[in-house]
Structures are given as structure tokens and as C-alpha cells.
Amino acid sequence: MALSGLDIYKLLPGGVKPPHPKANCKECGFPTCLAFAMKLAAKQAELSQCKYVSDEAKAKLSAAAAPPIRLITLSADGRKVEVGNEVVLFRHEKTFYHPAALLVRVPDTLSAGEIATLAKAVTDYKVDYVGMALHLDGLAVEAVSGDASKFAAAVAAARGACNLPLVLVTEDPAIMAAGLPKATGGAPLLCAATASNWEAMAKLAKDAKAPLVVRGATLGELAELTEKLAAAGVEDLVLDPTARSFNGSLVALTEIRRLALKKAFRQLGYPVITFPYLGASDPAMEELLAGQQVAKYAGFVVLSGFDPATVYPLLVLRANLFTDPQKPIQVEPGVFPINKPNADSPVLVTTNFSITYFAVANEMESSGLPAWLLVADAEGMSVLTAWAAGKFDAEKIAKTVKNTGIAEKISHRKVVIPGHVAVLMGELEEELPGWQIKVGPREAVDLPRYLKTAW
Numbered sequence: 405m406a407l408s409g410l411d412i413y414k415l416l417p418g419g420v421k422p423p424h425p426k427a428n429c430k431e432c433g434f435p436t437c438l439a440f441a442m443k444l445a446a447k448q449a450e451l452s453q454c455k456y457v458s459d460e461a462k463a464k465l466s467a468a469a470a471p472p473i474r475l476i477t478l479s480a481d482g483r484k485v486e487v488g489n490e491v492v493l494f495r496h497e498k499t500f501y502h503p504a505a506l507l508v509r510v511p512d513t514l515s516a517g518e519i520a521t522l523a524k525a526v527t528d529y530k531v532d533y534v535g536m537a538l539h540l541d542g543l544a545v546e547a548v549s550g551d552a553s554k555f556a557a558a559v560a561a562a563r564g565a566c567n568l569p570l571v572l573v574t575e576d577p578a579i580m581a582a583g584l585p586k587a588t589g590g591a592p593l594l595c596a597a598t599a600s601n602w603e604a605m606a607k608l609a610k611d612a613k614a615p616l617v618v619r620g621a622t623l624g625e626l627a628e629l630t631e632k633l634a635a636a637g638v639e640d641l642v643l644d645p646t647a648r649s650f651n652g653s654l655v656a657l658t659e660i661r662r663l664a665l666k667k668a669f670r671q672l673g674y675p676v677i678t679f680p681y682l683g684a685s686d687p688a689m690e691e692l693l694a695g696q697q698v699a700k701y702a703g704f705v706v707l708s709g710f711d712p713a714t715v716y717p718l719l720v721l722r723a724n725l726f727t728d729p730q731k732p733i734q735v736e737p738g739v740f741p742i743n744k745p746n747a748d749s750p751v752l753v754t755t756n757f758s759i760t761y762f763a764v765a766n767e768m769e770s771s772g773l774p775a776w777l778l779v780a781d782a783e784g785m786s787v788l789t790a791w792a793a794g795k796f797d798a799e800k801i802a803k804t805v806k807n808t809g810i811a812e813k814i815s816h817r818k819v820v821i822p823g824h825v826a827v828l829m830g831e832l833e834e835e836l837p838g839w840q841i842k843v844g845p846r847e848a849v850d851l852p853r854y855l856k857t858a859w
């Protein structure tokens with residue numbers, strides 16, 4: 405059972421009698437032991453942040469320190485997917501830690517050649533998004549045929565064609581037993597144990613040291629099954645609440661997350677797997693439902709097939725949700741040459757917020773026009789936000805011009821500032837005597853036209 409902040413405090417250096425000499429030392433990053441205890445109770449801090457907790461207290465605190473949603477790891481040769489271990493309902497409360505894994509369904513009715521082609525396409529698909537490499541996470545091989553040998557052959561074909569983590573999908577323990585040995589190189593996720601097969605599935609999962617999906621029509625049924633499976637020694641579990649519709653899925657996944665985080669209801673403290681194509685009438689609806697589930701609160705999302713047009717927006721949505729909101733995505737400040745600039749090429753100033761940088765860089769690259777992109781350190785904020793916060797002012801821009809050595813690369817003395825900060829022009833002229841300050845467009849998309857007409 406979860407401990408309250410006060411219970412935890414009584415075990416910390418400041419709360420024990422007599423207090424530890426290091427009580428309230430602030431080394432954990434909090435002003436007092438009590439403040440740290442409150443954060444621990446809210447799952448917003450790690451016990452390891454305090455070096456002075458006694459072993460006895462550590463043992464007692466382990467339940468409070470344990471993540472409310474179990475971390476599940478799927479691995480294959482060279483690839484690993486981790487989901488779970490989340491501690492908040494809303495991203496802005498802290499951050500989401502482990503992105504929902506996106507997997508592609510592989511029915512065992514496909515030929516070995518078709519499976520190899522699909523596996524290669526999934527493996528090779530990569531998106532470069534504001535400096536991050538986005539990719540899919542695995543394959544879910546499903547026993548559609550009802551034939552154990554066909555399933556085994558499909559698993560072998562998938563494994564032979566790629567090193568992606570696998571999910572094996574069948575409720576028939578005999579078919580699962582046939583496919584399991586073919587999933588070499590790492591334990592797959594077995595899907596699924598139900599009220600009628602859980603003992604046989606538990607044995608397979610235990611023998612293979614593999615995580616197991618638990619499938620139930622209600623949260624009560626799921627909780628009952630996870631309790632039985634944990635008692636049988638299978639602790640790495642994933643929930644399939646079988647609520648497939650938009651509304652049903654949202655309600656079930658939200659209730660599971662709330663019960664795990666707010667009520668410390670251990671029986672539902674596991675990641676969730678979803679199959680959006682089972683609740684959607686066409687590919688567009690599947691995409692929307694998958695997006696909803698990535699946002700709230702799936703751990704694994706199995707897509708019906710591989711289509712870059714479907715996968716791209718999901719990967720980008722996921723990347724935006726699972727980055728730390730307290731750490732803006734940044735690029736290194738400095739000078740970036742675009743399209744082989746020379747001494748006559750324009751100098752464009754922007755901030756080091758990744759999305760701002762890539763918006764400008766992409767527009768310029770696709771225009772074919774050469775330029776020097778001068779990126780100021782604005783603590784990862786966009787132009788207007790940084791200006792409003794005093795992180796992108798005339799002094800900062802002048803410092804960037806002076807420190808980056810851009811003057812040695814060019815023959816002119818002109819610099820273009822973003823239109824949103826036109827107000828800085830006068831001040832910047834004072835900071836950079838001898839330089840001509842030009843005001844560019846507000847939007848990156850207008851840069852090529854501006855450079856052709858106004859540079």
C-alpha cells in the first residue's frame with residue numbers, strides 16, 4: 405500500500421529520532437526532507453536522490469518508491485522497447501517517460517516472402533524530425549490461420565527478416581507454444597491470457613521469461629486475472645481491456661491510468677496494449693483512434709499494416725507528447741551553412757528552439773538559396789517566446805554575431821533578424837556598429853521570397 409508523505413518523512417534523515425546529521429541538507433534538490441518526502445509520495449522524485457536513507461528505511465520505502473505502472477521491456481537482438489513506469493496523468497505535471505510502442509500487425513496468412521518484405525519496410529522506415537530519429541518499434545504476428553505450423557512459420561519468417569521486438573498474438577496455448585521457440589533473440593510479448601487459458605499461458609510466459617498480455621472484458625476481470633498471474637509468478641504483464649471503440653477505449657484506458665496512479669491499485673498497474681483497427685471502420689478512423697490511444701494512455705499500439713502516410717503523423721504526435729515539457733528541444737547555437745553559402749550570402753538570425761531552427765533551415769534548403777544561419781542561444785525558446793522572456797534581445801544577437809566568427813566568413817556586414825523582433829533593430833544597430841540590420845519576414849515560409857526581392 406502506498407505511504408503518505410508524512411509516513412515517508414518519518415523514515416527520512418530529517419524524520420528519524422534523533423535526526424541524521426545530514427537532515428535537511430538539500431542535496432536531493434529539495435529544501436527539506438519533508439519537501440522531498442512529499443515529492444516521493446507524489447511519485448515526482450526518486451528515493452535514490454537522497455544518499456542518507458538507511459537500508460532499513462529503504463526496504464520499507466520500496467513499496468512507495470516502486471513505479472505505479474510496471475516497466476515492461478521487449479527486446480530482440482539489438483533492439484529494445486520499454487513502456488510503462490509513467491508517474492503522471494498529464495504531461496505538464498512532469499513528463500511522460502516511455503513513448504507508446506507502435507507495432508505493425510503481421511497475419512500468419514501472409515507468405516514468408518510477403519512477411520520479409522513487410523518486416524524490411526517497417527525496419528527501414530525512419531523519419532528525421534527536428535533532429536530526432538523516429539521509427540517503428542516492432543511486429544505483432546497474429547495467428548489468423550488457426551494453424552500452429554503456419555503460425556510458427558510466420559514467426560520464423562518475421563524473425564528471420566528483422567531484429568524488431570515481436571508480439572505473438574493468439575489465445576490458443578498450443579499455437580503459442582508452436583510459435584514461441586521461433587521468436588529467437590529476445591523474449592516476445594505473448595498475447596493473450598484470458599479467464600479460460602491463463603494457466604497454460606502463464607506456464608509458457610514463465611518458461612520463456614516473456615511478458616504476457618492479460619485480456620478481460622471488464623476492469624474487474626482484468627484485476628482478478630493479474631492477481632492470479634502475479635501469484636503464479638508472472639509479473640511482467642500488459643493489459644488488454646478489449647474496449648475497442650473511441651469512447652470505450654478512452655474510458656477504459658483513463659480509468660486504468662487513474663486507478664494505478666491515484667489509488668495505487670497494483671492489480672491494474674501495468675501498461676496497456678491496443679488494436680485500433682478493431683474499433684475503426686476504415687483506415688482514417690484507425691489512424692484517429694491510434695492517435696487517441698497514443699495520447700491516452702496506451703503502452704503498445706498495434707496497427708493493421710504499414711503505410712508511411714499513416715505512420716508518419718503517429719510518430720510525430722508521439723514525439724511531441726513524449727518529450728520533456730520542461731526541456732525544450734534545442735539545437736546547438738552557432739553558424740550553420742545552408743546550400744553552400746559564400747562570402748556574399750545573407751546571414752539570417754534565429755533561435756535555438758529545434759522547431760524554429762528546422763522551420764527556417766528546411767525552407768531555406770528547399771529554396772536552393774545559399775545562406776548562413778546564425779543560431780542564438782535562446783535557451784531553446786522560439787523567437788517570440790524568447791524575446792518576451794528576455795532571452796533573445798539585441799545584446800544576445802550581437803554576442804552571437806561576435807562570438808561565432810561569422811564576420812570572417814562574409815564580405816558584407818548585413819544581418820537579417822526575424823520580423824517578429826523588428827523592434828530590436830535600433831538597439832541592435834547600437835550593439836553592432838558598422839552592421840546593417842535588416843528586418844526579415846515573420847514566417848520562415850516567406851524567407852525565400854524576401855531574399856529574392858529585398859536582400
Ligand code: SF4
Nearest residue numbers: 428429430432437454
Ligand atoms: S538529501 Fe534531501 S532527503 Fe536526504 S537528508 Fe538531505 S534534504 Fe533530507
